[in-house]
Amino acid sequence: MCNQNFKEKLVERFPWAADVNISVGEGWFQLIWNMFEELDESSIKPEIFAISESYGKMVVIYLSPIIRKYTDLSKMTCATCSQGGSIRVINGQSTAYCDSCYQSAKAEYEKMKDALKAKQVSEPCYRCGAQEASIRDLDDDCWTVNCDDCWNKVLFRKEEDKRKLNDLVLEIKRSISQQDK
Ligand SMILES: [Zn+2]
Ligand SMILES: [Zn+2]
Numbered sequence: 001m002c003n004q005n006f007k008e009k010l011v012e013r014f015p016w017a018a019d020v021n022i023s024v025g026e027g028w029f030q031l032i033w034n035m036f037e038e039l040d041e042s043s044i045k046p047e048i049f050a051i052s053e054s055y056g057k058m059v060v061i062y063l064s065p066i067i068r069k070y071t072d073l074s075k076m077t078c079a080t081c082s083q084g085g086s087i088r089v090i091n092g093q094s095t096a097y098c099d100s101c102y103q104s105a106k107a108e109y110e111k112m113k114d115a116l117k118a119k120q121v122s123e124p125c126y127r128c129g130a131q132e133a134s135i136r137d138l139d140d141d142c143w144t145v146n147c148d149d150c151w152n153k154v155l156f157r158k159e160e161d162k163r164k165l166n167d168l169v170l171e172i173k174r175s176i177s178q179q180d181k
Contacts, residue, residue, distance in 0.1 A: 006022075006026070006029045007022065010022075010032070010033065010036065013033075013036075014036045014040060016045075017036060017048070019049075020048050020049065020050065020051060021049065021050040021051070021052075022050070022051045022052075023050075023051070023052045023053070024051060024052060024053050024058060025053070028053075028058060031058065032051060032058075035060075044064060044065055044066070045065070046062040046063060046064045046065070047062060047063045047064075047065070047068060048060060048061070048062045049061045049062060049063070074096060075087055075096055076096070077096055078096055078097050078098035078101050079095055079096045079097070080097065080098075080101040080105075081098060081100075081101055083098040083100075083101075084098060085097045085098035085099070085101070085102070088102045090102075090105055090106055090109050091109055091141050092141070113141070117135055117143065120135060120145050121134070121135060123145045124145070124147075125145060125146050125147035125150050126144055126145050126146065126150075127146060127147070127150040128147060128149070128150055130147035130149070130150075132147055132148070133145050133146055133147045133150075134146070136151050136154075
């Protein structure tokens with residue numbers, strides 16, 4: 001809904017607005033203009049990401065410089081013990097950890113994973129319920145309990161997906177090289 005002319009005029013006058021995503025009715029353009037003028041004069045100008053509408057009023061997604069400073073610091077501060085750290089991923093979840101808290105959280109996760117796996121060893125196939133089943137690794141953090149038949153089907157589908165993807169990549173490469181000619 002952002003009128004292109006308005007956005008261009010806005011960026012010309014307020015270069016810092018180039019990346020702001022604006023999606024409101026044209027009737028609010030003047031309000032935004034005035035708001036930007038006031039912000040421009042203020043000494044602590046927030047970083048604005050988006051302006052949209054919700055329940056009839058304007059919603060501005062922004063970060064003040066003071067808040068930005070602390071959210072940046074939080075990325076480098078262990079959320080468990082407050083020592084210096086960085087963002088690490090365990091089981092697809094991002095958390096700020098120092099080295100030692102990361103090591104213990106990772107060990108804890110591995111232990112939990114092993115215990116869960118041990119419990120599942122005697123479970124029937126998740127797909128067809130056959131009793132003759134075992135644990136199959138899908139990747140480092142992900143596994144399933146399948147009988148031979150079901151697992152072969154999974155592997156076959158994986159191969160087929162890979163082949164389809166390869167075909168698609170080839171097709172795209174071909175069309176790009178044709179455009180070059
Ligand atoms: Zn820590
Ligand atoms: Zn099965």
